Amino acid sequence: MEDLYRLLRTGHVQAQGIVDTISDPLLVLDASLVVQSASRSFFETFNVDRYETIGQPIYELGNGQWDIPDLRRLLEEVIPKAAAIINYEVEHDFPGIGRRTMLVTARTLYHPDKGSHTMLLAFVDATDRRRRDVAKDMLFGELRHRMRNLLSVAQSMARQTTTEGRSAEEYRDDFLGRFAALVEAEDLAFTEQGEIGVQELFDRIFAPFAAGPEAIVIEPGPPVELSPRTIMSLSLVLHELATNAAKHGALSVPGGRIRVSWQVEDANRKLRLNWAEIDGPPVTAPLTAGYGTKLIQSAIAYTLQGRVEHEYAPGGFQAEIVIPLGTASALS
């Protein structure tokens, strides 16, 4: 008798030891749903104390905070029909810890000698995981959105780049030039914001055009943070300006130069860009605006809600672009 008692005691201590090693909250219930044992992490997770838990019917724990319809359904309807339940989701507002999503795994243990049973209930707090899943879904959604938009713009450029009177090579080069500007814009738009600015945008977009270091002179200006959509439209516009200069303007002759500068105005709400070609061939306004010129006009006026003024001055083509900075702001 003495020995048997010792054995049972040891067994109980061992069982409690096992219960405590489980890192997730665990409850052991008897057949009438009274708590026989609980793991340490149960007390920690639900911020409850051992004495108010052990020996209590589960529905009465913590002023009835476990009297949850979903849990009742699980304990009274689902478990009796199944040997084990895995990750049954219960969402509930727990007074001590707030709204939580719990995954409940349950198993019934039958005692062959006594004909009774014990129920093991393990809880996994999936609240944070769920939140992360939602955040991840949003992020993937945004990424897909960005990718499709980018493909849309590339598709539109391919369709609208002039084919009339062009050889396939000319068409391809025109398209690829625009495409390269788009690639640069995409790259710039999503690098760490605050680090990039107008200067870097200019450097990248003009890199294919500047034959020598003097060809395109960029005057230093104030740092400005540009939104991704501003970067994209502005990149395409600057590419068209440079293309036109290379074909018909200052960059079409040796010694021709372009001077580019920018300022922020109206308490950082506007960005003004100045483009001046010098020492180029004499220029005259073309009879009809090409696609590139239309693109410049529309990307600024339509997409960025700004304005462009250009002039075929005797000394060289000049343009002034003013765009609202909107959500993107100048760095103070």
Place this chain on the structure above:
Amino acid sequence: MQKTVLVVEDEYLIAMDLQLLLEARGWRVIGPVGTVQEALQLLEGELPTVALLDVNLGTELVTPVAEALKASGVPFAVASAYDQPERYGGDVLAGAPNAGKPTNERRVLATLEQLTSFR
């Protein structure tokens, strides 16, 4: 009578693409415009047969335009790069067919035709 379509799309290149595509197939395009304000102004002047809406207009959502169209009984489709535009643009977009992005010519035309046949 010629069928008309209001196009709201903030990216100029894509807006041009849609306009050229639709005009080539006999639609008269109202717009395109890239802001809610401009779209609402156009609606005051003329109600189109149908409308094709981008959801995210860069600095704002197209939602007020969709609401105005709904109030006037003008059917609309979205042309959005989002899988579930209503998650971004609100319930008024739920159930509106999505012609998708990038633009698939056949799909855009089929979507608009479908809208007109429901009238």
